[in-house]
Amino acid sequence: MTGSSRRRHRVAVLALDGVQPMEVGMPFQTFGLHDRRYDVILCGRSAGPVETLYGWSLTAPHGLDEVVTADTVIVPAHRGSERDTPPDATPDVRDALLEAHSRGARIATICTGAFALASTGLLDGKRATTHWLLTDELARRHPRIEVDPGVLYVDAGSLLTSAGVASGIDLCLHLLRRDCGAATATAIARGIVAAPHREGGQAQYVPHPPAPPDRTELSATLEWALRRLDTPLTVAELAAHAAVAERTFARRFTAQLGVSPVKWLTAARISRARELLETTDAGIDHIGRACGLGTPANFRHHFRLATGTTPTDYRRTFSSRTPKPARVSPHG
Template sequence: MPFAIFDGPDLPYELMLCGRTAGPVEADNGFSLVATHGLDAVASADTVIVPAFRGYLDGAPEDAVAALRRAHERGGRVASICTGAFALASAGLLDGKRATTHWLCADELARRYPKVQVDPTVLYVDAGDVVTSAGVASGIDLCLHLLRRDHGAAVANTVAREIVAAPHREGGQAQFIERPPTPPTKTNLSATLEWALTCLDQPLTVAAMAAHARLPLRTFARVFVAATGATPNKWLNAARVDLARELLETTDATVDNVARRCGLGTPANFRHHFHRSTGTTPSEYRRNFTVVRF
């Protein structure tokens, strides 16, 4: 497990790449890195950044965990990128704190470390002396944030321009999360769910869905939650937002038209529900995810 360490109060930072021992470190992508320092440097650093690492589901090795704890106990700042959060969690540094990781791994982080308040929707979380970020690209957002904390917005913006990155990205990780609106396996409600997906542009009600399923309303609501993990209204809203995302990505339809086609009513109501679900606006989402057609 390599550690990237920034040490020193002034720019430029003194960067050290550390491993459990000094020497070559093989990465999962086939490249090899050379760690110039071992864990002693980690324990004495001002800031420790833990990247994604192999075997994160088993937690970090105990000697690495001990080094992270020592760094934190002596007042060092500890940060993680992607699944590096599992190392911080295994060291107990995220207990009682809000944190994030890649959205694909967020449920597992929450399951293995129930004391951590996992937020899968954001790009990074600053908990003061512990900072966590989402997927790999979010590590850039995290590092620019640390620069803003340490040296102000002007310095961070200058660095962002030099590396051709946005000084601050709009929205969070939620806009990247895939939420299939139908359950992965067939249920007694599958026909009703599939029917509902064809009627999203209509004023579809829970009562209409219950009638289609030929169930009393209260029974339908109970069975629906058991089958999908969500209430009918929440499922409908998620399905409508998913349709809106598809339309924004693949068509030139106006926001007003998308709002009508996905059944979210007025443009204002559409923007409200879309932002609450994705953390960004429909227009910003379209700029980020429009499918380029050749």
């Protein structure tokens, strides 16, 4: 189906009382930039004012009837009458989320929005996450959920949950990659000056971050590595570039990024392969070598592990969707 004939995908952002306004804006700043594909609307329990976390109100033009018929529903963080206590969903919100899901909608939550989704029972027996400060509370209140406290987001197919504020952007970009491919998501991430791809399994909380000089040193090494993905980089070579001992480098790397250098390199290679599959006509074997993934068999193995499909099928799905530059307001 061509871009002109494809039905536009409706994203309903459900703002509940005590909503975090920054998280309300995230879907509009990501999906809204691909305005040929998505319509993004703001909903409340009913159309009208919704009180935010900070005491002032925003106006939701739509109510729960639009949530029920949406293709994607996103529930940002919100709070109850006690500032630090995330609420479960009210009966009308639970019913709307359940009906939306039964109609085939996917539901994604940011931060404490997970509590509203959890109260529907849809997450029972599934992995989920929320802000690291509240994962114990989510597990206590909903013991049938497998709560993962250490990740940025969890993709359980039609149900997705994410951690604190910034991970909401990661979640939205992840959904864009699912829908439109890596090149489109990267273009939009560039437009909003966000990291183009943070894996969902990356740690959301680093208890002892390194000092600023180490971060600068590591950033330069990451950029150096990204320019050399076609070569068989080793941890020793990365450490040598950073001018630190190999064990020290590996420890600092994992502390800062939440994954090992080897896992980070593999994810970077796969991300690059996705973009080449979408935007070039290069052969599959050539792309595997250009991304440092070695033999065709090794490339297919790692690509399927990361994406659930083969390089050939991925290209068939996404190669016709080369993105145009995102239109971004100079005011953000």
